[in-house]
Amino acid sequence: MNCREAADHLYEYLDRxxxxxxxxxxxxxxxxxPPCGQHFDFEQSFLKFLEARCRAxxxxxxxxxxxxxxxxxx
Amino acid sequence: xxxxARTPTPVxxxxxxxxxxxxxxxxxxxxxxxxxxxxxxSDADDLVQETLLKAYRAWDQYQPGTNAKGWLLTILxxxxxxxxxxxxRHPETVDxxxxxxxxxxxxxxxxxxxxxxxxxxxDDEVLRAIDALPLAFRETVVLSDxxxxxxQEVAKILDVPVGTVKSRLFRARQMLQAKLYxxxxxxxxxxxxxx
Numbered sequence: 001m002n003c004r005e006a007a008d009h010l011y012e013y014l015d016r017x018x019x020x021x022x023x024x025x026x027x028x029x030x031x032x033x034p035p036c037g038q039h040f041d042f043e044q045s046f047l048k049f050l051e052a053r054c055r056a057x058x059x060x061x062x063x064x065x066x067x068x069x070x071x072x073x074x
Numbered sequence: 075x076x077x078x079a080r081t082p083t084p085v086x087x088x089x090x091x092x093x094x095x096x097x098x099x100x101x102x103x104x105x106x107x108x109x110x111x112x113x114x115x116s117d118a119d120d121l122v123q124e125t126l127l128k129a130y131r132a133w134d135q136y137q138p139g140t141n142a143k144g145w146l147l148t149i150l151x152x153x154x155x156x157x158x159x160x161x162x163r164h165p166e167t168v169d170x171x172x173x174x175x176x177x178x179x180x181x182x183x184x185x186x187x188x189x190x191x192x193x194x195x196x197d198d199e200v201l202r203a204i205d206a207l208p209l210a211f212r213e214t215v216v217l218s219d220x221x222x223x224x225x226q227e228v229a230k231i232l233d234v235p236v237g238t239v240k241s242r243l244f245r246a247r248q249m250l251q252a253k254l255y256x257x258x259x260x261x262x263x264x265x266x267x268x269x
Binding site: 011012015017038039041042043045046047049050051053054055057058059060063064066067070071072 | 090093098101102104105106109110119122123126127130179182183187188189192193195197200201204215216218219220222224225240243244247250251
């Protein structure tokens with residue numbers, strides 16, 4: 001596994017979409033290649049940041065009540 | 075004349091309990107996705123309500139214990155495309171192939187390799203950046219990055235090949251990074267490279 005091959009699988013690796021074999025090869029590469037390791041860490045932080053910032057707000061209690069009323073007449 | 079309320083039968087009661095247990099638990103997720111698709115709170119509420127009413131009527135078609143969230147999101151997405159998209163405030167005029175991805179890491183690796191500047195960006199700015207994405211990218215990013223669904227499931231909901239999900243995710247993430255990086259530079263959170 002070289003840097004280019006690892007970079008080609010960047011998001012599939014972070015999204016855990018690879019086979020265990022390829023996942024392990026990339027992990028091994030990252031352990032021995034600080035520049036790639038740093039790049040993957042950066043992208044991982046970005047994905048975590050994105051998820052955290054978008055999940056804060058849920059449905060309002062009003063909407064929940066409205067739906068229960070429509071569904072079950074209460 | 076209003077129909078008099080009838081007493082729920084045991085069958086009604088069982089259906090209701092199953093629906094609450096398997097479908098209504100996804101209300102927050104449905105609302106998050108609806109809000110990002112439609113771009114406004116009122117349409118999002120209507121879209122979620124319509125989705126759950128449709129799902130309740132079609133509950134017989136759902137196999138208990140299978141993926142209720144995916145099933146509900148498919149109903150929601152189809153309702154959005156068929157009924158809400160036309161009046162959505164998002165103009166769909168972007169030529170997807172004309173958007174160049176931009177690798178932010180190359181720009182920041184010497185001054186902020188851990189991307190600490192992202193933490194200073196407020197939630198609203200992040201949501202604005204997502205809302206500015208073309209629909210095809212926006213829906214992919216919301217299902218994958220916000221809801222955490224696997225590629226296969228996103229592909230199924232959007233009715234596109236898995237390869238399309240991968241390429242859209244790649245470009246959408248690069249576009250979001252670039253936009254938020256430019257914002258961070260404009261706010262002085264990080265020093266940008268001179269053009």
